Amino acid sequence: MLKDITVSFSPHISKPLSTRSVMVDVIIGLAPAMAAAGYYFRMRALILIATCVIACAATEWVCNLIRKKPCSLGDFSAVVTGIILALSLPPRLPIWTAVVGSVFCIAIGKMVFGGLGANIFNPAMVGRTFLAVSFGALMTTWTVPATLDANMSKVAPENILVSDRSEFRTQATPLAWSKMAIKNKLGADTYSEANFRGTITGEVGGCLGETSAIALLIGGIYLLIRRTINFHIPLAVLISAFIFGAIPYALDSEIHTEPTFAILDSGRYVQPFFHLTSGGLLLCAFFIATDPVTAPLTRRGMWIFGIGVGFLTMLIRIVGGYPEGVMFSILLMNGVTPLIDRLCKRIPAGGKPVVS
Template sequence: MENRYMVTASPHIVDRSSTRGLMGNVIIALLPCVVASAWIFGLRALLVIGVTTAACVGFEYLYCLLMKKPNPVGDLSAVVTGIILALNMPVSMPLWIAIVGAFIAIVVTKQLFGGLGFNFANPALVGRIVLFTGFASRMTTWTFTPRMEQTLSGIDAAASATPLQVVDAAGNSLLGQYPIMDLFLGQHGGVLGETCALAILIGFVWLVATRTISPAIPVTYVATVAVISALAGKPVLAELLAGGLLFGAVFMATDYVTSPFTLKGKIVFGLGLGIITCGIRYWANMAEGVSYAILFMNLMVPYINDLTRQKPLGAKKKGAKKA
């Protein structure tokens, strides 16, 4: 029988969870988004996802081989990064740019900082932001089905816009005119993973049911956006379903390494995400703010953990008088 030596303060909770098992659950949760992206945008979506995932796994293997480090490919974390990164791209993304994004995510963001557990931010998130900065036109070249074009023509909007970008001649948002069912089922322009809210919610239910993630961050994040949107007079349901809010809340904000580990910290994290997202959406020069909100809050996680750290069992509070 394996001996386990506990060197931290009690209580101790031991289970048989493994990185591979947790990542396997995330992959299963991502499958509805993968299927939905292929259904909405065609089989090229699967090509983008396959190439990006293979590139992430390949870069991790080669880097560890060259640096003579233990190879972690079997833990499936690179597969998860590859799928999430691909789902953050439009279906028209050139494959060589997708490979560049994989290099940024795996080598620059993950391995150069020490590998799994040491990255300062979600690798797929950083890959998306770098691609958006360096290849903005490619990252905003949307593909529309006939149903999407019919919807856009029905609200007299530009055929190159996503729901968050739909405006009238005076620059006022027309998001409230977008059919809610089209937003829910993904019949609108956008990146592969963010379009179908139904697929994202199915994945969320699986992750919570298998206790892979805590619902605290996604629920707090979405609730904060809903409250601020209502106070700002925005169409609340449309704001929640459009853009990358749900995908970011479920699959990127809940990353183990870059999110707080206490319940209080997770709630603070979710509140910060919601406030920053709404601030960017409503008062900045961008239609979407999810990626930058998550990146900023990732950088705040060490401070959130420090401020919300649980007191060890039996520890005395500051200022307590000695008996």
């Protein structure tokens, strides 16, 4: 089952133990983001990542035991799921919540479908959605990075379960700010200019691994060079997100040629570049959307998939009720992946097969 899926596409097929080597590559690719998370959120980040990885692996082991299937821990896919989930969680999330999310990822997101290769939806995003829907308040409490807040470094493991809000500083994420700018119809330009550098380096509030664009880019380029992923999906996601982010921005500045307010600029929408570097878009483009199981198999399908993800993300970010739309757009596009695959069926050598 597993081998069937990995040999069906991509250039790395000739290697032995291919699932495993792909997953190890992805882990290496995620290393810079993990390092950035560790740098900005200190112990919290490392504890969360470790928790998610251990919980995911343990769930996979237990599920295999129940289903009386051979142990599939060796392919490291559970580890990758755990890391991606951890990187998309807010730093102050209690440990137990992370464990619930991890169990949900593997058990509901992957194992009930029959294990790796049979899952329809990206397991990490399934788990994250469950957490976001269940624990809305916990999942939207963002802390300031340790480099901006000296108190953060002092957080010791024993304080983790204490949910006293006064002990740490919270901060709205860049995307929450963008949403507010849309609502208040002003301030987008000022804000995005002041914080653009932060979203590149990662010195802003946000999910563990999503803040630092540069770390994610390094990891993504590593994967591209290793040809673990091919460039179609990331490129499609980023280009379409950029275009759909640019449309309202361009239209908006045309409408408001004269400043409505003397002091504040009238920017309602942040610059499209800001959308690319903030939130989970880069993590999504390089590590989540490229999941070989839940993405289409053909090149044309990958472009459609990527454009869909980018479009839905921007639609949710700009028009929808949530500040961040990556999670839902990935799941929605995962749902239509079988249809895309059917639409873009490759014609085998020798012409179109006769279908009765």
